[in-house]
Amino acid sequence: MKILLKIAYDGTNYAGWQRQENAASVQGVLEFALRRLFGEDVPISGASRTDAGVHANGQCATFELAKMPIPLEKLPTVINSQLPSDIAVQSAKTVADDFNARFGAVSKTYVYKIYNAPVRNPLVCRYAAFVPQKLDVAKMQQAANFFVGTFDFAAFCASGSSAKSTVRTVFSCEVAEEIIGEISQNRLISIKISGNAFLYNMVRIIAGTLFYVGCGKFTAADILPIIASKNRAKAGKTMAACGLVLEEVFY
Amino acid sequence: MKILLKIAYDGTNYAGWQRQENAASVQGVLEFALRRLFGEDVPISGASRTDAGVHANGQCATFELAKMPIPLEKLPTVINSQLPSDIAVQSAKTVADDFNARFGAVSKTYVYKIYNAPVRNPLVCRYAAFVPQKLDVAKMQQAANFFVGTFDFAAFCASGSSAKSTVRTVFSCEVAEEIIGEISQNRLISIKISGNAFLYNMVRIIAGTLFYVGCGKFTAADILPIIASKNRAKAGKTMAACGLVLEEVFY
Numbered sequence: 001m002k003i004l005l006k007i008a009y010d011g012t013n014y015a016g017w018q019r020q021e022n023a024a025s026v027q028g029v030l031e032f033a034l035r036r037l038f039g040e041d042v043p044i045s046g047a048s049r050t051d052a053g054v055h056a057n058g059q060c061a062t063f064e065l066a067k068m069p070i071p072l073e074k075l076p077t078v079i080n081s082q083l084p085s086d087i088a089v090q091s092a093k094t095v096a097d098d099f100n101a102r103f104g105a106v107s108k109t110y111v112y113k114i115y116n117a118p119v120r121n122p123l124v125c126r127y128a129a130f131v132p133q134k135l136d137v138a139k140m141q142q143a144a145n146f147f148v149g150t151f152d153f154a155a156f157c158a159s160g161s162s163a164k165s166t167v168r169t170v171f172s173c174e175v176a177e178e179i180i181g182e183i184s185q186n187r188l189i190s191i192k193i194s195g196n197a198f199l200y201n202m203v204r205i206i207a208g209t210l211f212y213v214g215c216g217k218f219t220a221a222d223i224l225p226i227i228a229s230k231n232r233a234k235a236g237k238t239m240a241a242c243g244l245v246l247e248e249v250f251y
Numbered sequence: 252m253k254i255l256l257k258i259a260y261d262g263t264n265y266a267g268w269q270r271q272e273n274a275a276s277v278q279g280v281l282e283f284a285l286r287r288l289f290g291e292d293v294p295i296s297g298a299s300r301t302d303a304g305v306h307a308n309g310q311c312a313t314f315e316l317a318k319m320p321i322p323l324e325k326l327p328t329v330i331n332s333q334l335p336s337d338i339a340v341q342s343a344k345t346v347a348d349d350f351n352a353r354f355g356a357v358s359k360t361y362v363y364k365i366y367n368a369p370v371r372n373p374l375v376c377r378y379a380a381f382v383p384q385k386l387d388v389a390k391m392q393q394a395a396n397f398f399v400g401t402f403d404f405a406a407f408c409a410s411g412s413s414a415k416s417t418v419r420t421v422f423s424c425e426v427a428e429e430i431i432g433e434i435s436q437n438r439l440i441s442i443k444i445s446g447n448a449f450l451y452n453m454v455r456i457i458a459g460t461l462f463y464v465g466c467g468k469f470t471a472a473d474i475l476p477i478i479a480s481k482n483r484a485k486a487g488k489t490m491a492a493c494g495l496v497l498e499e500v501f502y
Contacts, residue, residue, distance in 0.1 A: 009374075057432065085376065118327075119340065119342075120339045121341065122338060123260075123261055123378065
């Protein structure tokens with residue numbers, strides 16, 4: 001039988017999702033826990049290969065087992081008892097044998113957070129990039145709309161990507177802000193983006209491009225020409241990994 | 252001149268606020284940074300000796316310096332450049348020479364957070380205690396009111412306290428809840444408590460007592476008799492340090 005897990009993790013201490021020879025990965029730690037639990041090698045297959053330091057609330061991954069000795073509703077808690085505090089299975093369900101966690105996904109949602117305040121705050125900055133210069137959120141909101149659609153996003157793809165096509169569809173891209181604490185100048189800016197799939201570092205480069213809009217280096221009118229350029233050098237910087245969360249995968 | 256700093260920290264990796272011989276403390280790390288910055292020993296004096304693993308958004312502490320070589324408005328950023336990512340000064344201002352960060356405080360506010368959900372979530376549980384059994388928040392809210400007032404809180408004081416009197420005044424104690432994510436059963440319960448001062452572990456024992464109310468072990472009617480007993484064994488358990496944040500100190 002094939003089981004689909006929904007997994008949350010704090011990526012701070014990991015070299016990313018994907019199993020690696022010489023570094024701790026989320027996949028590697030999960031597979032180690034499953035092997036201890038079931039007494040056999042249980043390879044898992046993830047929806048998204050999140051990068052080093054990137055977090056997840058709703059990563060999805062499947063594994064197969066001839067016979068499941070644990071009731072499905074107890075599986076998350078049982079697996080979690082074998083995991084470190086920074087990784088936890090949120091839910092488990094059975095799926096069809098031909099279900100593919102990666103290629104079966106119709107949509108993924110990521111959230112990128114920026115803590116925009118005069119000084120950094122450790123309780124916020126574990127899960128947000130710190131930006132001290134004041135950002136114009138209204139301009140960022142305006143610019144975000146231009147990412148929605150089907151485009152060749154080559155300008156928003158880090159080198160080293162193995163993607164055959166760089167065409168992707170962004171379904172929505174929204175910027176919101178929230179005051180943190182008593183001081184109105186301390187704001188958490190969230191960029192929520194959904195799409196059919198994302199290129200290597202695409203969300204972090206879109207966040208970096210919106211950051212450039214927020215500090216006046218780009219305007220909303222620059223977005224479509226940057227996309228059309230297909231030139232990575234035209235887009236904004238790649239924002240820090242710590243601000244990114246894989247929020248949900250839809251099938 | 253005397254400087255008052257407001258400090259935020261993630262207490263996870265520290266043995267508490269207070270300087271110790273053989274363990275990393277927040278005070279010790281701050282004093283090390285100030286010594287490197289000013290080239291002399293600069294002892295600091297904190298408002299609250301938060302325990303191992305307890306966090307702060309608004310810890311306050313003073314230090315004295317004959318001559319301040321750095322403009323006050325730049326001081327937080329300059330000190331922060333010498334601090335690890337889990338500690339950061341939020342603001343700095345001058346105070347009178349007789350200002351005392353600890354005994355001058357008229358009120359302190361703490362927030363205790365409980366993540367109440369079927370399975371733990373690493374992105375929430377760094378700053379919240381995980382409780383899987385469903386809590387009755389309405390009953391916790393009702394019970395919280397009974398902590399407001401001036402009482403002998405001996406029943407809410409851990410042994411090992413050096414306090415001469417165990418009488419304290421609680422100004423307010425409020426319980427709120429917030430849905431986390433898409434699933435309504437995943438809730439973050441916050442206990443916000445303000446008082447003139449708090450005994451050793453007092454907030455964590457009050458949180459543990461409200462937790463017992465939430466799971467039906469105690470009722471709101473039990474709170475005043477527990478206070479009156481002055482017996483630590485009658486109150487609830489001491490909740491985990493990770494859920495506690497020193498939110499603000501008022502002078």
